[in-house]
Amino acid sequence: MTVNFLKKTLGECKRADSICENSTSYETVSLTEFFVIDGASGHPVRISKDENDNHLTVTNSKSSTLTLIKVDSCLIHGNKEKKCDCILFNNKKIFFIELSEREGSSRKEKRNEAIKQLENTLDIFKRNKVKFNHLESTAIICFWSISRTILTSMGEKKVAFKRKHNMYLKEERIIRF
Secondary structure (H helix, E strand, O other): OOHHHHHHHHOOOOOOOOOOOOOOOEEEEOOOEEEEEOOOOOOOOEEEOOHHHOOEEEEOOOOOOEEEEEOEOOOEOOOOOOOOOEEEEOOOEEEEEEEEOOOOOOHHHHHHHHHHHHHHHHHHHHHOOOOOOOOEEEEEEEEOOOOOOOOOOOOHHHHHHHHHHOOEEEEOOEEEO
16 A cells, blocks of 8 residues: 555545645654644644644654555545544554544543544545555544543454454554554
8 A cells, every 4th residue: 555556546635725734635754753633623633743732642663654644624525424533554554543532522422433433434445445454454542632541441342343344443542653
């Protein structure tokens, strides 16, 4: 799976009023540590080097080239199906990521909504015949506004997700390449 293949298959940013620094859905980064920040007011995610902006921490121990795909409000914009916020991958791993703030409803409701967004994104990839089964794949729910440690127990939801998508589902605030 390459960026050129994805651009040809899925296209580019669909947002006419983009405020991104780079008007692309695909951003590459080779930093050893950075943060993925939820987009404000319906805008796509962004990469930050500032730890004060910490929503999701990404460690890249070998400084390999990583690609961030800004999915929601960018690559897939205006579609009524809710999608995950972004995808982060290299030549070995791929993470489908939903950044979720718990305010407004219960953690259980937010978790269920996040799972649906991840599944919708996976379905879009399948419909477009984008295959990533050669990569170690994980779906991540990151509750960034919760200061306590995120519990890893989701029991039945994790098992069902693994059966349906052949992918692990985790709640994490740090991902490692």
